[in-house]
Amino acid sequence: MAASRVVQSVRALPAISHGIRCYRSSTSSSETKEKVLQFLLTHSPSFQALMKWNASFKFWRLKNKNQHFYLTEALYGKTAAATYYTLEQRGGVRFKGHTEWFRPDHRGRYTWDFLQHKDVPIECLDLSGSMVTYMGLSNIDDLPELRELNLSRCHYLDDWALSRLHVFKDSLEVLSLAGCRQVTERGLATLHHLQNLKHLDLTDLPAVSNKGLTLILLEEMLPACEIVGIDYTDGLNTEEIAASSERMN
Numbered sequence: 001m002a003a004s005r006v007v008q009s010v011r012a013l014p015a016i017s018h019g020i021r022c023y024r025s026s027t028s029s030s031e032t033k034e035k036v037l038q039f040l041l042t043h044s045p046s047f048q049a050l051m052k053w054n055a056s057f058k059f060w061r062l063k064n065k066n067q068h069f070y071l072t073e074a075l076y077g078k079t080a081a082a083t084y085y086t087l088e089q090r091g092g093v094r095f096k097g098h099t100e101w102f103r104p105d106h107r108g109r110y111t112w113d114f115l116q117h118k119d120v121p122i123e124c125l126d127l128s129g130s131m132v133t134y135m136g137l138s139n140i141d142d143l144p145e146l147r148e149l150n151l152s153r154c155h156y157l158d159d160w161a162l163s164r165l166h167v168f169k170d171s172l173e174v175l176s177l178a179g180c181r182q183v184t185e186r187g188l189a190t191l192h193h194l195q196n197l198k199h200l201d202l203t204d205l206p207a208v209s210n211k212g213l214t215l216i217l218l219e220e221m222l223p224a225c226e227i228v229g230i231d232y233t234d235g236l237n238t239e240e241i242a243a244s245s246e247r248m249n
Helices: 002-011 014-026 029-043 045-065 070-076 078-088 113-117 159-168 185-193 211-221 238-248
Strands: 092-095 122-126 148-150 174-176 199-201 226-228
Touching: 070 078, 078 092, 078 113, 078 122, 159 185, 185 211, 211 226
Parallel strands: 122 148, 148 174, 174 199, 199 226
Antiparallel strands: 092 122
16 A cells, blocks of 8 residues: 555656656666655655665564574474574585585475484585574574585674684684675684684675785784685775885885
8 A cells, every 4th residue: 555655646746757757868777766766755755654664674584584493403403403594594505424415496495305414414504695694693503513604795794793603613614704795804803713714705895994904914813724805905006006016126
């Protein structure tokens, strides 16, 4: 009903339609959408209510996606609960001693065949592109033999969540945080617990402002780890690099 009232309000405003035609010829479609959205937010109570509902739904969905799977854990154990959570996030699981991965299909559907391995330790988890949060990590924080963890493009993952990874300090060898938009230097500093880490991917972390300095500090904290995705020169402009080279020569 709210959506239909919004449509009616737009149809009742010929000036908006005229404005859209003008913008199509003079500005990009993204600018047009932004201006129309701003108008609706300002002049349409129904649209405002719809946007608030949408925000509330997204919050509920994020919270629901990251609930702790207590019932599955109680019935089948922590390994099964961690697998169930990962599959619900459309991720992948590989058990120790096995080469095949358990993953959902393109529609997010999967079978419960993984219960056949509920007593086998999980060795690799792929949660890339998922909605995992600090709370969601509680479903996987008791995997003592986890060697590889892919958290790339997890846009809800923040520094607080990274601080939870210390539970894997005795096993984790490969970690990807590539494309995690909320991760900053503070979160990366908490990785000093992961002394067994051999490979760390930090590609495309826009919230890390001092990438060169961060790399130096991480290399000191994790001397046996190969760190990829950032460089000493990240954050320096070409003039500074050229001036530094001249001084060295």
